[in-house]
Amino acid sequence: MPQKGAAVVTVFEVTATDGAARAGVLRTAHGDVPTPAFMPVGTKASVKSLHPDEVRAAGAAILLGNTYHLHFRPGEDLIAELGGLHAFMGWEGPILTDSGGFQVFSLRDTLLAVDDGGVTFRSVYDGDRARFTPELAAAVQAKLGSDVAMCLDVCPPAGVTRAELERAVGLTTTWAARQREAPRAPGQLVFGITQGGSDRELRSRSVEEITALGFDGYALGGLSVGEPRPEMVDAVGWAAPLLPADRPRYFMGIGDPDGILDVIARGIDMFDCVLPTRMGRTGTALTSHGRLNLRNARFARDARPLDERCSCPACTRFSRAYIRHLVNQQELLALRLLSLHNLRFLLDVTLGARSAIEDGRLADFTLEMRQRMASEA
Ligand SMILES: [Zn+2]
Numbered sequence: 120m121p122q123k124g125a126a127v128v129t130v131f132e133v134t135a136t137d138g139a140a141r142a143g144v145l146r147t148a149h150g151d152v153p154t155p156a157f158m159p160v161g162t163k164a165s166v167k168s169l170h171p172d173e174v175r176a177a178g179a180a181i182l183l184g185n186t187y188h189l190h191f192r193p194g195e196d197l198i199a200e201l202g203g204l205h206a207f208m209g210w211e212g213p214i215l216t217d218s219g220g221f222q223v224f225s226l227r228d229t230l231l232a233v234d235d236g237g238v239t240f241r242s243v244y245d246g247d248r249a250r251f252t253p254e255l256a257a258a259v260q261a262k263l264g265s266d267v268a269m270c271l272d273v274c275p276p277a278g279v280t281r282a283e284l285e286r287a288v289g290l291t292t293t294w295a296a297r298q299r300e301a302p303r304a305p306g307q308l309v310f311g312i313t314q315g316g317s318d319r320e321l322r323s324r325s326v327e328e329i330t331a332l333g334f335d336g337y338a339l340g341g342l343s344v345g346e347p348r349p350e351m352v353d354a355v356g357w358a359a360p361l362l363p364a365d366r367p368r369y370f371m372g373i374g375d376p377d378g379i380l381d382v383i384a385r386g387i388d389m390f391d392c393v394l395p396t397r398m399g400r401t402g403t404a405l406t407s408h409g410r411l412n413l414r415n416a417r418f419a420r421d422a423r424p425l426d427e428r429c430s431c432p433a434c435t436r437f438s439r440a441y442i443r444h445l446v447n448q449q450e451l452l453a454l455r456l457l458s459l460h461n462l463r464f465l466l467d468v469t470l471g472a473r474s475a476i477e478d479g480r481l482a483d484f485t486l487e488m489r490q491r492m493a494s495e496a
Contacts, residue, residue, distance in 0.1 A: 130308060130335050131367045131388075135477045139360060139386040142476040145336075145367050147213040147266035148306030149205065150180070154367065155383045155476075157374065157469040158183045158215060158391040159462055163192070164208040167396040168455045169462070171210045177431065177459065178466035181266075182210055183391045186259050187219035191244045195262035203264030203304075215391075216265035218256040220312075221340070221371065224274040233273065235293060253294040257301030257309075264304045269338065270295045272312040277345035281321075287314045287341070288321050292328040299332055308335035310369060313362075316341050317354035326361045336367035339387075343372045352381045359386040376405060376468050376492060380485045383472045395461030399454050402446035405464045407488070408496035413443040413457075427496075431463035432456070 128146055131154075135142040145152040159166045159174055162185045166174050174182065184204055189195060198207045204214055223230065223240050231239040237252030253271045260268035271294050273287040291314045303309060311334035315322030329337065339358055342351050355370065359382075362368050367388045373379065374392020382390055395405070404411040406426035411418070424434035425442065433442065433456035445453035468488065475484035 131365065133364070135479075137476040137479050137481045138384065139356075140384050140472075140476050140481050141386060141388060142473050143367070143388060145181075145213075145388070147181075147308065149211060149213045149266050152180045152213055152389075153473060154388040155379075155469050155473055156181055156389045157379065157465050158389060159395065160185070160391055160393045161208065161210075161214075162393070163188050164198075164204065166458075166462070168399075168451070168458050169396075171208065173432075173459060174210075174462065175212065177463045178470060179212075179462070181213040181215060181389075184208075184214055184216045184263065184265060185219070185222065186216050186256065186263070186269075187222035189216075189263060190219060190259050191242050191249075195259045199262040199264070203262075205264065213266040214263075215267035215310075215389075216260045216263055216269065217371075218260070218269040218271040218312075219251050220256070220269075220272045221274050223251055225276070225344075227276070233290065235290065237271075237294075238273070253298035254301050257298045257303065261302055261304045261307065265307065267308045267310055267336070268303060269310050270298045270312050270334070272314060272340050274314065274341050274344065275316070277316065279316075281318065284314070284316050284318055284321055288325045288328075291325065291340075292332075295329055295332055295334075299334065310334055310336040310338055310367075312338040312340040312371070313358070314341040316344075317346060317350050319357065322354070322358050323361060326358070330363055334366070336369060336389075337362045338369040338371050340371050342370070343378075348378075352385070355382050355385045355387065374465060376465065376488070379465065379468055380472065380488060383469075383476075384481060384485060392465075395465055396454075396458045398461050399457035402443075402453065402457070403461075404442075404457055405461045406496065407464075407491050408494055409492045411439070411496070413439065413446045413453075415443075418443045423496075425457075425460050426464065429460060429463060429467070431460045433460040 256271035311329040313325040369389040370387040421439040
């Protein structure tokens with residue numbers, strides 16, 4: 120599919136494959152992103168509790184910012200006035216911004232109306248009526264100056280009627296066609312989003328329509344929205360190969376270790392999740408031996424690090440007993456240390472998978488990871 124502006128630089132290059140899995144490089148205006156890539160979420164222009172240098176040191180190459188939240192607070196005009204999102208949040212690397220669609224559609228009680236032109240809802244900040252259109256999604260992301268902008272899509276939760284799913288597919292295409300023609304920031308890539316849940320016919324139709332428009336990359340949206348995990352994994356398995364092989368494939372909203380391994384094996388290149396910091400807030404560590412709930416009394420005198428295989432700033436210096444103490448006393452350092460560790464762990468899993476793809480041993484790597492995660496530390 121010809122790209123607007125006849126790209127002289129290849130946006131995405133696959134450098135190795137192993138079965139359906141791919142290792143590659145996404146080229147953006149703020150640098151290259153080795154893939155598969157886990158994207159930490161900086162919802163409100165911050166990866167909760169972490170300094171950008173710490174996020175970088177953990178191994179992150181690209182961050183995700185939320186258009187919905189940044190549009191309402193502090194507003195894209197203010198961010199643009201202060202030099203754009205990179206300068207504003209002190210992150211010089213690549214940034215992908217979502218379109219705000221996922222937030223609008225997942226906050227179901229705030230939805231007012233969906234029509235051909237856009238979606239009307241009440242802002243979670245002040246309850247005021249607000250409206251997102253494809254043109255606005257493009258304009259906000261252009262002002263934020265992200266490296267990758269996402270199309271505004273209609274993202275229904277799992278379990279809706281087929282008619283509702285079909286309407287979501289149709290509107291998502293109409294909106295994508297409009298957003299594709301809207302102005303973008305210099306060098307900004309735009310990714311199209313496919314919908315259709317795990318309905319083969321609707322998903323295939325969506326893929327056909329969105330790829331016919333021609334975008335720099337493509338996302339599988341509307342999965343991981345409440346359907347059973349095996350159904351989701353199965354859908355990724357047949358839907359990912361429908362997307363063009365020479366474009367990055369982004370699975371929206373997965374980031375637990377098992378899920379990462381599942382989607383990488385099926386040909387996904389990028390994914391995002393709030394899991395590392397959210398788990399941190401509940402006192403949970405993701406480790407090579409599975410999840411540890413630090414509130415558990417068995418860690419009270421445990422002198423070992425969270426994960427003996429990890430070299431993050433938490434694991435090289437502090438014991439499980441100490442971090443458990445911080446969790447119980449609701450010390451801010453607990454959140455920081457757990458977030459630093461969880462982020463590092465997920466980035467290491469992703470990096471490990473990338474090397475395994477390059478060596479043609481992803482299946483063995485995945486099996487070893489899973490066996491270790493199921494065994495007691
Ligand atoms: Zn660690």
